[in-house]
Amino acid sequence: MENRGDYDPSSPTFRLENSPFYLMAHADFKYHEDMDKVLHKHGVSKPIYRVMTVLREHQPASIGAIAEAALTKRSTISRIIDRMIEQGLVTTEPNPEDNRITEVTLTATGQQTLRKLTPIVGRQFTRAMDGVSNRDIAHLLRTLQKISANLSKLPIE
Amino acid sequence: MENRGDYDPSSPTFRLENSPFYLMAHADFKYHEDMDKVLHKHGVSKPIYRVMTVLREHQPASIGAIAEAALTKRSTISRIIDRMIEQGLVTTEPNPEDNRITEVTLTATGQQTLRKLTPIVGRQFTRAMDGVSNRDIAHLLRTLQKISANLSKLPIE
């Protein structure tokens, strides 16, 4: 196997600044840090926005499916959906084929809110990627997808 | 400015699977998901481990400095340090130059625990990077650092 040098956290010369996972957390943190402030002005929290982006892609979706896509526990999503119902962003109805399943759908208001937020998020993305070429982004995606795939296999011990 | 195509979250053809930030969150989530389970067997939670890695690099460190490096609020770090003191992982003492500042240092036990955990984390890293070349990792680091730097400039609105 290849020697990982300074990248490996078990290397004696390891530094956080050279750690891919630390940098991912850092970039993600900064990305959301000031975006959250803006979203809050529109009454939307980070987890609510996440749920909305998941729903934009696949609708309706069950609580469990949303939880998985949003990297969050079911109980948490269940409560977030409650708040979203109160805000009129989504509606729920039992799946006709299986009454245990709760299907969630964006309302017209929800879709409108999402459309309003989209350009804001777009600007943040543009800002983040300043000076990063599309080739670099494509490369980044491939690497991240590879890492995710690796980590979806059997765990360590 | 360059057209970002599907990468931009404001693009109509945007998909979460092609979103750098979603993939970062996903990779980070998976990376910590099963590692946390292992760490817990050694009585170490994710935030505690994070603090330890920060301290390994720069010791002693103030509460505020740790909070910043660990991407967490001061109050949270303050309480995490309390728990770490109870577990005998760190000690604290006021900074002799400025009594307001609390300096945190790893104890022998803390360093020993860290040494015990290091190979475990190393295996997880190796597992994550399977099939990813050192050149790819270097490229990943550069891109992530660039993104972080961009996001550290003035915010959106």
Add this chain to the structure above:
DNA sequence: TAAGTGCAAATACATATGTTTTCGGCTAAT
């Protein structure tokens, strides 16, 4: 040197998340 200002940390308070348990509905085996 005394008062005001600002900062670091800790505390009290509110909120959010995760873990466990409960409830109801589906499915398959007898």
Add this chain to the structure above:
DNA sequence: ATTAGCCGAAAACATATGTATTTGCACTTA
């Protein structure tokens, strides 16, 4: 048909994080 077991969601419970406030110290400056 009945029952045992499984699964999704929600509720109860415990824990952790963030926000706002307080406390104590240090620096400034009048």
